[in-house]
Amino acid sequence: MSSRLSTPNPQLNELGKIKHFLTLEGLKQHHLLEILDTAESFINPKTNEIKKVPILRGKTIMNLFFEPSTRTRTTFEIAEKRLSADVASLDIATSATKKGESLLDTLWNLQAMQAHMFVIRHAESGAAHFFAQHVAPHVHVLNAGDGQHAHPTQAMLDMFTIRKHKGDIFDLKVAIVGDVLHSRVVRSQIQALSILEAREIRVIGPKTLMPTHPEAMGVHYYDNIEEGLADVDVIIMVRLQSERMKSALIPSEKEFFKLFGLTKQRLALAKPDAIVMHPGPINRGVEIDSEVADGPQSVILQQVTYGIAVRMAVMSIIMSNAAQLAQHESEQASLALDVDNEEEAP
């Protein structure tokens, strides 16, 4: 029976394919490559244009943002519309939950409106997992950022951007600079880079903005940005998440820039063709100098464009996997029927 094939990873279906997209943890290299390759198919290689395609026509996707977001929410909406899905975006923080409705009641009501997929952003780590545990079997959950836990589509669009500029990731040295402690993006980036077997992953920043044992994540830790940037292919700057800092972890933003801000001089320490990335929103003069953010090595705005294609890829793969699973199950059912008939034959 299908239980023989089932895996403990709640993100995967009985065939080992992605059913919910909650975190990169536990996914295999082939899952990630499938997302990157599919994203590639949505982009015209010459013009970078992303055309609308009809594959999710008749499917309803709801964006549930319990936490404010402009970029992520907008790129999700555009991605959904480019796949021809019907889209509803709900700013939950200001509606139902204020009236005292529980999270699950909200979820079940929205499910009753025949949603096929929920895209969820929530300030609590684990919120997307919670939703995935409670949705109906035909409904899919996609994590658009939960607390300090994960932001898997952001990490995948970063991998896509790196691959577009630098080719295969296993050859590359990647430095992630800034607030590693509070960043769900960094956690997902490190998982993605590890799964794709990047040659070296470095994290750079003050000890106060690092987990207690950064090495446990399979990275090299540098508290000196000049040493950390030496000879890297990719620099990922991370926003200082002042809103998540409960105490004074850095003396001041000015001081942070002096010690860890990415300037033209520091960028020169990396490989000459290194690219500079940032998941946004950028704090100019806090973690990155305008001269670098707007400079020729910056690919920050391309990340945003590629985010559309990568989110289209994740959503179409999830729906494709669901279709293939349904087909598989109906084949199994008809096989079982044949076996029954044979047994009944004289």
Added chain:
Amino acid sequence: MTELDIDVNELLDNISAQLRDKAVLDKSPKMIGIRTGGEWVAQALHQRLGLSDALGVIDISFYRDDFSKIGLNPTVKPSDIPWEVVDQHIILVDDVLYTGRTIRAALNEIFDFGRPASVTLVTLLDRQGCRELPIQADVTGMTIKCSQTLKVSGPEPLTVSILDHSEEPA
């Protein structure tokens, strides 16, 4: 079962001759091949006819009508039409016309790029008798029976062999 190799050059000559008789060739047409087999045939025809505009290629995977049954084609690649479709006379090329569903998908995709002035359908082979949609080719190199299946390989050399199952017992 019998296997029969087809002279592809003869079919391409045949198609070129038929196209030269058509008014569309006087209207500086542009050509689109359907990936993968149709692209190969289109490359060969494009060269024979000496068309000046670059060949367009479409991948109809995202336009198939059986996504909810079989999901995504894992080898899908971006379509590339390197000119404006609007008001152009288009020669759409595929290798084999069978149920007509591929051509339906291709027409939908072309119209998402713009409204062409006309579309002329060219297929190397036409398996007649299994159409599921009201779609016919304007020009075809050879007509075969629905019971005959085909193996098309390419791009260089482009070869076609016909596998005839009609003599087999049911």
